[in-house]
Amino acid sequence: MRSGVDPLKVKKIVQSVDLEFFDPSKYKPLDFSSIATLVLGSDLTGSNLEEKFVFLSVFKWEYRKGWDVLLRSYLKEFSGVDNVALYLLTNPYHSDKDFGNKIIQYVEGSDLEKPSNGWAHVYVIDEHIVQVDLPRLYKAADAFVLPSRGEGWGRPLVEAMAMSLPVIATNWSGTD
Incomplete structure (x- = not known):
């Protein structure tokens, strides 16, 4: 409009x-145990996931999405004795799908020190989640987190909020 386009023609x-x-x-939570692979932390077999605080992040695997910031922050804040789990639903962008090894390589190549009581639990959701099951995915979490370096809008953030999840996000860009 500032360049002369008729405001009546702009929508x-x-x-x-x-x-x-x-x-x-409308939804029951999705069962993470059948779709997620443990990447860091000890196996939760025999423990009750429902008693754990579950963080969820949904993003494509690229630097802009801040997966490194998320992992660093989570692993510095929590350890193996904390009652938490981080679930990552991700897909390849300019990479292969070997996210478990990418996470391990990142942690081993970082200056993060493994806590004496072990790493906090980090899981990768290995399966494609069909659109109809996305509400159930969000319903299974206690909080959604996405420390993105820049979003146009941030659809997963809005979907998580629509499902009444507290959201932890970067206060900048499209999420602001």
């Missing part, structure tokens, strides 16, 4: 999230 179209679809009252 703002925003992305949306279907609040009827992402309605937390």
Whole structure:
């Protein structure tokens, strides 16, 4: 409009999230045990996941999404005795799908020191989650986290909020 386009011809179209679809009252939580692989931390076999505080992050595997910031922060804050688990639903962007090894290589190549009581639990969700199951994925978490270095909008953040999850996100860019 500032360049001379008639304001009557300009329409703002925003992305949306279907609040009827992402309605937390309609869904039971997805069972992470059948779709996730433990990458760091000791096996939770025999323990009750429902008693753990579950962080969830959904992103494509690229530097901009801040996966390194997320891992560093999580692993500095929590250890193997803390009642937490971090689940990462990710997919390849300009990489292969070997996320477990990428995470281990990142941790081993960093200055992070392994706590005496072991790493906090980090899981990678190995399976493709179909659209119809996304609300159940969010429903299984206690908080959503995405420390992105820049978003145009941040669809997973809005989907998580629609499912009544507290969200931890960068206060900058499209998420601001």
